[in-house]
Amino acid sequence: MSTTSPTLDIGALQRLRILCISETGWFDTTTVFDDIRAAGGAQTDQYAIPWPPFGALHADNAAGFSALLEAEATDGSVRRVLFDTGWNPDWMDRRFADEGIDRLLQERRIEALIISHEHFDHFWGISSTLKHYPGIPIYIPEGFHPAGLAFIRQQGHSGTLSTVSSEQPLLLFPGLAVASFPMSTLLQVQGENVVYARLRDQGMAMITGCGHGGVLNLLDYSRRTFSGGERIHAIYGGLHLSPLEDWDSQRDQIVKALSDYGIARIGCNHCTGQTAVRKMLASGLPVQRGTASKGSQTDLFLGNGDVLQLG
Ligand SMILES: [Fe+2]
Ligand SMILES: [Fe+2]
Secondary structure, eight states: OOOTTBBOOOOOOOOOEEEEEEEOBBBBHHHHHHHHHHHTOTTTTGSSSSTTTTTTTTTGGOOOOEEEEEEEEETEEEEEEEEOSSSHHHHHHHHHHHHHHHHHHHHOSSSSEOOOOOOOOHHTTTHHHTTTOOOOOEEEEOOOOHHHHHHHHHOOOOOOOHHHHOOOOOEEEEEEEEEHHHEEEEEGGGEEEEEEEEETEEEEEESSSOTTTOOOHHHHHHHHBBBTTTOEEEEEEEEESSSTSOOOHHHHHHHHHGGGOOOEEEEEEGOOOHHHHHHHHTTTBBBOOOOTTOOOOOTTTTTOOOOOOOO
């Protein structure tokens, strides 16, 4: 990533409410990785795997990652963006209905869809969004594949599609920016968007889909890019620390390093890994527990229907 001014002023929000619509990318990890192995392994093109919505392979195991960001400006006005749109349209339709996301989309009270990255569990459920608001502006990271771009068109998208440049963050509105990080990971997926919001009195909030770029790298980006970015108030999302529940000393070092940031609120879910959250709690990090309901399987994660209220 090229250098940007360390004093980039993105403005500030009064409050940010993060609703976890769904953090259960899938229900059984062994099934997903068996499917990947059977399709040819970690370097397989994800579009070659006949999971929903392209096929019916283990459809009952497919869910998705999606969150609603509700940003309140200092004048009291509220703006909403959807962060990812999940995987299995059947599951996402149900979660959207349960949380009133369908209505918000129909009434155009959600103004944009940010796709963190192209992974199936964050992106393949896009029909659940577009059926309610085909013209919704969409923001993708650099690195999307032609198959992903074609999929967006095929699902009837009629609005603007913008690729966030990895050269500089995109200011969506005062207080909230999207940064695109080059990365290359499982199933040939490249590029990840991360949301950085600044809260007037507390500091920065960082929202990740998977955090494939590495949580410390992503936090350091905030420090060196944004005015006030050295003060990290909160993290929300998938941190990809122990998605397969394995552990090693390198990951101990990451947890140890996290403690030095002085973070006040942490909402972990999705691919963070329960092992990682237990380690974080043991080292005194302020992880907010979830309710383990609506399909979420552990209270270590901020789960489906749970809220992280900031500001
Ligand atoms: Fe993930
Ligand atoms: Fe991912």
